[in-house]
Amino acid sequence: MDENPKRQQGRQRRLDALTASKIVDAAITILDSEGEEALTARTLAQALATGPGAIYHHLKSKQAILAAAAAELVTRAISRKPRNSDPGADIRALMLTLFDTIDEHPWVGAQLTDQPGQPALLELFESIGEHLDALRIARPSRFMAASALVNYVLGVASQYAAAARHARQVGRTDVLADIADDWRGGQRSSTHPFAYSTAHELAEHDERQQFITGVEFLLVGITVTAQPS
Amino acid sequence: MDENPKRQQGRQRRLDALTASKIVDAAITILDSEGEEALTARTLAQALATGPGAIYHHLKSKQAILAAAAAELVTRAISRKPRNSDPGADIRALMLTLFDTIDEHPWVGAQLTDQPGQPALLELFESIGEHLDALRIARPSRFMAASALVNYVLGVASQYAAAARHARQVGRTDVLADIADDWRGGQRSSTHPFAYSTAHELAEHDERQQFITGVEFLLVGITVTAQPS
DNA sequence: AACTTGGTTGGAATGGCGTTCCAAAGTCGA
DNA sequence: TCGACTTTGGAACGCCATTCCAACCAAGTT
Secondary structure (H helix, E strand, C coil): CCCCHHHHHCCCCCCCCCCHHHHHHHHHHHHHHHCHHHCCHHHHHHHCCCCHHHHHHHCCCHHHHHHHHHHHHHHHHHCCCCCCCCHHHHHHHHHHHHHHHHHHCHHHHHHHCCCCCCHHHHHHHHHHHHHHHHCCCCHHHHHHHHHHHHHHHHHHHHHHHHHHHHHHHHCCCCHHHHHHHHHHCCCHHHHCHHHHHHHHHHHHCCHHHHHHHHHHHHHHHHHHHHCCC | CCCCHHHHHCCCCCCCCCCHHHHHHHHHHHHHHHCHHHCCHHHHHHHCCCCHHHHHHHCCCHHHHHHHHHHHHHHHHHCCCCCCCCHHHHHHHHHHHHHHHHHHCHHHHHHHCCCCCCHHHHHHHHHHHHHHHHCCCCHHHHHHHHHHHHHHHHHHHHHHHHHHHHHHHHCCCCHHHHHHHHHHCCCHHHHCHHHHHHHHHHHHCCHHHHHHHHHHHHHHHHHHHHCCC
16 A cells, blocks of 8 residues: 555656655645545546556555544644643643644545544544643543643534634635524514524634634643642 | 414315424434434435435435434523522433433434534523523633533533444444553553553543543632632 | 566446436315 | 427446555565
8 A cells, every 4th residue: 555665665656646745745736725525536536647446455445544634734733842841731722723724724624423432533632631741630630631722622623623614615705694693583582582593603703712712621621620739 | 494383274185284393203213223324315205115205305304303302402402491499400300411412313413513502501501601600600611611601511522422423334333442552552651651541440440430531620610710709 | 778566546336325307196275 | 180399317428536456565484
């Protein structure tokens, strides 16, 4: 399937040789510019000026391509670590970096939530966990705390991916504004009073701010519940 | 497309008439017993002893069927409200009921995260929001708090759906044990020390306990940050 | 320089999916 | 009984991921 180390020195490859990483790069380009639905074996083959068969020689499935693409972007995001002296600031910065990656590449959100035990999730969990170590969370709580933060990120990620899909299908409209209108329509003021009265916030709020507020709730809860000292 | 109120009194229907709700019920049965992948227009038509065309006369797409099925189960779960005197206990009970629904019907998790502005999500948001009202969270924070809780549930839901898919494909029931093994393999002890050292918890923990611990982190964070008094 | 070998290529074929089409059948007001 | 309208369900369409396989190459061997 490729990645044979011997080949690096032994056989000489053609200059235009297909490789797993070239395929993944082309996939990322398509996903970013034309969305999840635009990535098919045929469009990807066309972008690489080859046929579908050649691609499957290097990567065993479309899911493998997507997993590799997501892992690439997550790893890239995580490796930009600020490493301040303040571990609290560090973990907030990490979470915001993740948010920005998902905001810029919504398909990553869909991919992260599509398969369990994915490489990208390991990176995510590891990075969050190491920051919690720095925060000196009591040992037994670290796993729970890291899981909670990962799950929260995944929830936000899945909504971003869904919104991006919807926006592309329906056209350029503001997805959240449509939902807010729906929540204010019909008999909603009596059947769903809470949603009705908060719908305007859905349409107007800053999503980055909303995300970090949720992170803040979790971090406060974690430190209050599990700080040793 | 059906659901014409006039028809209820006017035209008389055949006893075995196809209806949207019969289709959704059949879909739920297939999803629960044979998994997401088993639900196709053809298998559903077969279960209803008809052809695919008849189904599309009542519901406009497969996504609409899935959305209706998910909304049905979420509504059913949410309507089992305990309504104790203690609002803190109520919201924990609600979250656990949601967890149990997703645990029993993992495909609901996939559906919730697949489309924005879904009916099931409105029910979820409304129910969580009303409980927060009872908790007397300060007004401006309620939207943020409800969103954070919903996002957390969605993250957990997506992981449950992914694990169920994987388990059905591989035939193995213990997906988490496989992932834990992966996290302990290779050079992980040096490259991913946190994941390596917590892998055993991944395989051994009680998932329901883990879920409610995350909820607890959020609720503590929310009350500490946003309680008015 | 020809021959062999085995990884690589890419176009064609396969099987299955969601969805649409449409002729036949059913139902009702007149 | 008739004509209009809904409902049915099997066949057909277009697209997808994936597999097949004959041709293609760049070494090693002679």
